[in-house]
Amino acid sequence: MTIDSGKVSTEGPPRGANGSSLGAANEVSVGVLSEGAPVAADTQGMNYLVSLPRRVFTVYVPLTVFLIVLLFPFYWMAITAFKPDDELLSREGNPFWVVNPTLAHVKKLLFDTAYPDWLWNTFLVTVAATFISIFASVLAAYAIERLRFRGSRYVGMSIFLAYLVPPSILFIPLAAIIYKLQLFDTRMALILTYPTFLIPFCTWLLMGYFKSIPYELEECALIDGASRLQILVKIILPLAVPGLISAGIFAFTLSWNEFIYALTFISSSEVKTVPVGVVTELVEGDVYHWGSLMAGALFGSLPVAILYSFFVEYYVSGLTGAVKE
Amino acid sequence: MATRQSALARALDNRTTLGLIFMVPAAALLMLFLTYPLGLGTWLGFTDAKIGRSGEWVGIENFTYLWGDEVMRLAVFNTIFYTVVASIIKFGLGLWLALLLNKHLPFKAFLRAIVLLPFIVPTALSAIAFWWIYDSQFSIISWALLKMGVINTYIDFLGQPWHARFATIAANIWRGVPFVAITLLAGLQTISPSYYEAASLDGASDWQQFRFVTLPLLTPIIAVVMTFSVLFTFTDFQLIYVLTRGGPLNATHLMATLSFQRAISGGSLGEGAAIATAMVPFLLAAIMVSYFGLQRRAWQQGGSDK
Numbered sequence: 001m002t003i004d005s006g007k008v009s010t011e012g013p014p015r016g017a018n019g020s021s022l023g024a025a026n027e028v029s030v031g032v033l034s035e036g037a038p039v040a041a042d043t044q045g046m047n048y049l050v051s052l053p054r055r056v057f058t059v060y061v062p063l064t065v066f067l068i069v070l071l072f073p074f075y076w077m078a079i080t081a082f083k084p085d086d087e088l089l090s091r092e093g094n095p096f097w098v099v100n101p102t103l104a105h106v107k108k109l110l111f112d113t114a115y116p117d118w119l120w121n122t123f124l125v126t127v128a129a130t131f132i133s134i135f136a137s138v139l140a141a142y143a144i145e146r147l148r149f150r151g152s153r154y155v156g157m158s159i160f161l162a163y164l165v166p167p168s169i170l171f172i173p174l175a176a177i178i179y180k181l182q183l184f185d186t187r188m189a190l191i192l193t194y195p196t197f198l199i200p201f202c203t204w205l206l207m208g209y210f211k212s213i214p215y216e217l218e219e220c221a222l223i224d225g226a227s228r229l230q231i232l233v234k235i236i237l238p239l240a241v242p243g244l245i246s247a248g249i250f251a252f253t254l255s256w257n258e259f260i261y262a263l264t265f266i267s268s269s270e271v272k273t274v275p276v277g278v279v280t281e282l283v284e285g286d287v288y289h290w291g292s293l294m295a296g297a298l299f300g301s302l303p304v305a306i307l308y309s310f311f312v313e314y315y316v317s318g319l320t321g322a323v324k325e
Numbered sequence: 326m327a328t329r330q331s332a333l334a335r336a337l338d339n340r341t342t343l344g345l346i347f348m349v350p351a352a353a354l355l356m357l358f359l360t361y362p363l364g365l366g367t368w369l370g371f372t373d374a375k376i377g378r379s380g381e382w383v384g385i386e387n388f389t390y391l392w393g394d395e396v397m398r399l400a401v402f403n404t405i406f407y408t409v410v411a412s413i414i415k416f417g418l419g420l421w422l423a424l425l426l427n428k429h430l431p432f433k434a435f436l437r438a439i440v441l442l443p444f445i446v447p448t449a450l451s452a453i454a455f456w457w458i459y460d461s462q463f464s465i466i467s468w469a470l471l472k473m474g475v476i477n478t479y480i481d482f483l484g485q486p487w488h489a490r491f492a493t494i495a496a497n498i499w500r501g502v503p504f505v506a507i508t509l510l511a512g513l514q515t516i517s518p519s520y521y522e523a524a525s526l527d528g529a530s531d532w533q534q535f536r537f538v539t540l541p542l543l544t545p546i547i548a549v550v551m552t553f554s555v556l557f558t559f560t561d562f563q564l565i566y567v568l569t570r571g572g573p574l575n576a577t578h579l580m581a582t583l584s585f586q587r588a589i590s591g592g593s594l595g596e597g598a599a600i601a602t603a604m605v606p607f608l609l610a611a612i613m614v615s616y617f618g619l620q621r622r623a624w625q626q627g628g629s630d631k
Contacts, residue, residue, distance in 0.1 A: 059428050139349075166608070263566075320510075
């Protein structure tokens with residue numbers, strides 16, 4: 001990521017639309033904020049020369065296959081959640097449709113299992129971890145990107161390296177630490193450990209946004225006697241709202257989806273999160289209650305899917321901005 | 326009093342002081358829960374620690390034991406196989422999907438939004454859907470293939486070693502393709518259409534346009550995207566844990582799932598930590614190959630050498 005800030009522009013010949021001559025800072029802002037929108041509008045290019053039948057076979061058919069494969073598991077999840085058991089376990093009839101939809105699986109899930117607890121736990125942990133991470137990341141990104149204190153370059157690099165450390169090599173020693181801090185089997189264990197993968201990501205994302213804000217604004221405020229804290233709260237943050245939303249959405253989905261820490265640090269049913277609870281508790285011996293399992297998976301996925309649907313643009317620009325930078 | 330206040334004000338005005346103060350929350354959390362465990366993990370790898378008992382230094386005993394351990398060798402093979410096959414297919418399909426989505430399409434924004442769905446929902450939960458799709462008795466894939474007359478008996482997707490390997494790889498690809506496609510799409514959108522216009526006026530075919538315009542301009546982004554993709558795939562845990570727990574006969578154990586099994590389920594923290602530590606060199610090598618391998622190609626194709 002650091003390795004090529006603005007690399008896209010230096011690699012190829014100068015590009016008209018995104019203006020590589022404006023320098024690296026602007027390149028990033030274009031990349032993160034508008035995501036090539038001016039170009040996207042006329043990517044049609046020479047496409048009008050391609051005949052319709054040919055387009056159908058080279059574009060629409062493969063695209064439809066992609067969409068069907070990518071969306072089928074969700075459809076299957078949803079349809080299974082509302083299918084009565086006898087339809088689930090019969091090989092007759094059309095499996096792709098429900099004849100007698102039932103809410104029995106949902107009822108079982110909500111009243112006979114700890115599922116509502118898991119939802120509540122996941123929500124609590126996710127919100128707390130998100131806020132802690134955003135708070136720490138805003139301060140860190142501002143310090144690294146705008147205060148440019150001595151050594152900030154190296155701190156920025158190490159934040160990036162921290163992002164590359166995968167949870168699957170950290171969970172064993174973290175389990176030992178959590179145990180020693182007597183946080184084992186508490187929500188606090190998750191709230192404190194999730195920021196380890198959220199802070200590096202959010203800091204990187206926010207550094208990109210902060211970079212795009214003109215220094216002149218800050219200088220004017222300094223001359224007018226504003227303190228750094230005032231500048232951060234009253235000038236930088238309002239201008240970086242899209243970045244804050246992106247970082248917030250990312251932090252929320254990443255912590256909602258987290259699995260390995262929650263699996264390792266939590267053992268009692270009432271403190272489990274949704275992904276872990278569904279995987280470990282809904283299977284009783286050899287009898288798989290597919291209906292309730294799928295209902296659990298469906299309702300565990302819905303909150304992130306809904307949140308995502310409201311903020312798609314922010315999510316995509318965060319994802320692509322972080323990779324491109 | 327006045328001087329003290331101004332000293333404080335001056336300190337807060339000093340960029341280095343203020344910068345360090347602002348770094349405190351992030352640094353404290355990362356030091357305690359990232360840097361320290363990283364070191365502790367390496368140390369644990371050289372001890373015989375068990376759950377609830379801090380271990381004694383045993384040197385490289387864990388590593389020599391693992392070197393001779395058949396299961397560990399199988400896990401290393403599986404991890405490499407899983408990463409290589411899944412990454413290559415994810416790249417191919419992801420690039421294809423990105424090119425399709427970059428075409429002039431109706432409902433483009435909507436399409437892009439739903440394509441990313443597999444990437445944003447919890448992997449553990451979509452893995453459960455795959456578990457049901459792969460069920461040995463009621464698999465919908467088997468049902469469809471049987472009705473089409475392709476097979477005679479239901480396929481035991483997760484019960485046989487090679488079936489299970491490819492089934493888990495397929496699930497991983499399903500989850501990873503959207504990420505590759507959407508990030509490459511962002512790269513494609515920064516390529517000016519005037520290049521394609523110029524190329525097609527010069528008589529370049531579709532393939533030539535892709536090969537000599539798209540690919541060279543996309544290479545730097547491909548390098549970054551694939552590096553991340555390899556990193557995610559190599560350290561994958563959830564999919565395998567949910568679908569097979571490493572079975573059948575350890576055929577799908579990755580190093581991450583094996584270290585979980587040995588350290589948490591089996592209680593030998595030291596041995597598990599040794600497996601996790603052993604992942605690091607492989608991980609670095611994988612990142613080097615995907616990052617520098619692709620980066621060098623960019624350089625050969627006339628990009629600047631940075």
